[in-house]
Amino acid sequence: MTASPVLFTWIEWLRTEANSLLKPPAAEPALPNPRLGTSTLDILDLNDIPESEPAEEAALCANCVTSQPANVQLHCGHWLCASCTSCTWQVYSAAGKQPRCPLPGCQQSLPTELGADFALELWLKVTKHILSTRFQESLVFCPHCEDRGMDLPILVQSHSSGHLCACHCWKCHFSFCGLCRSQPHPGASCFDCPGRVKRMARRRPPLPPDLAERAADMAAAIREKEKTEAELAFSLSRGSSSFCEVLAHFEHTYSATFLEGLHLVLDDVELKRMELEREVQDRFLRQLSRAGLGELRPAFHGTNARNYSSISQRGLLVPGLGLGADLDVANGQAHGRGIYTAKVDAAWLSKGFCSEASMLVCAVLDCDGQVKHVHDAMVVQDPAYVVPVFLAVGVWKSSMPDLMAAVNAPRPVPQPTAPNPKLQAQNGQKAEKTKVEKGEAKPKSKPSKFMARLAARSKRH
DSSP states (O other), rough: TTHHHHHHHHHHHHTTHHHHHOOOOOOOOOOTTTTTTTHHHHHHHHGGGOOOEEEOOOOOOSBTEEEBBBOOOOOSSSEEEEEHHHHHHHHHTTSOOBBBOOOTTTBBBBOOGGGGGGGOOHHHHHHHHHTGGGGGGGEEEHHHHHHHTOOOOEOOOTTTTTTTTEETTTTTOOEEETTTTTOTTTTGGGGSSSHHHHHHHOSSSOOOOHHHHHHHHHHHHHHHHHHHHHHHHHHHHHHHSSSSHHHHHHHHHHHHHHHHTTTEEEEEEEEEEOOOOOHHHHHHHHHHHHHHHHHEEEEEEEEOOOGHHHHHHOOOOOSSSSGGGGGGOOOOOTTTTSSEEEETTHHHHHHHHHOOOEEEEEEEEETOOEEEEEETTEEEEEEEEEEEEEEEEEEEEEEOHHHHHHSOOOOOOOOSSOOOOHHHHHHHHHHHHHHHHTTSSOOOOOOOHHHHHHHHHHHHH
């Protein structure tokens, strides 16, 4: 009984006072360590430090996929980097049109004073930059120039229905469909012709994903069918004992195919058999018999009509090489040495090299890695793998302008809207360099490009 008051007192103390005694003591402020020195955080309270204002974000280019920093603001409100502005200006100026905003949904005119700030660049550099921007949705590369080894961006416009209209190359003057890059085909779908489908699949810049996927699937099936047909023609021809039998198999297999291709550029087509020398025939037969596996394909070859007699005697030769060592290169070799032929769905490519309304129909032995497929062309590297079999004569279609005449014709040069200080400075530097080399003037120090750009930008602002 005597312990009860003591026990009650302890219980009451635990209930009321224990919580306050069990709390951890408040941390004392740390004293500065004389060995480590006194830091700012040891003296100042963190709550007293004012928050720094966020830095203003730099504007990003609205056209570049890589979001380059922008330094040019257009009237429409979009910001562009210098590269996008320069490329846009050059593409529109080459086409002879008023430069506009490169964003497909905008298309507002650019201020004319911007043209004085940019110098012309190589088209290779321009097209490489365009392929990484949204501007590519408004462009397509000319197929005729592409087959010649040049990438030239051509502006395309859409009808109210959303379909791309016909395009016209400002350099070679070739007209083509902006969707499939084939000859214009009003009233017909791009998917109706195998040649159009294959060009859609390799279009540059590529089509929207839905159309590109559909075209790629159809093109793969078409190529597989053509491969099977070419292998069958090779097997039939390989068992022939004479060139006449090879010609009969070739004509039976491909007559409808190459006539359809010829009718794209020629009216009233007449086929004449080529009178080849026996040596030319035997050369092709020997190569055909040696090949184990391969394909036999039709192709077109365009050349000056005065060369037909020599081709009948010697066959098609590689200029400057082997049997053709005495021949000069007449039309360039954009894709390497070889005999350039056009595929049967691209007769317009051979037409550009014809001097009159006629072209050669050839049999191409595609095996042993001697034939290189480049876009709409086949480049044969050995004369033994190609032989002309027919001469197609007719009348050029009225809708097909003479490409060679168009290429050689003088073209109007777009006039600059304002003097370009960069070009003037470059021309002055070249003239000064010439004077220095001739001893007419003393060399001057090279001006700073950074200072020139800074002065031009300050003047503009």
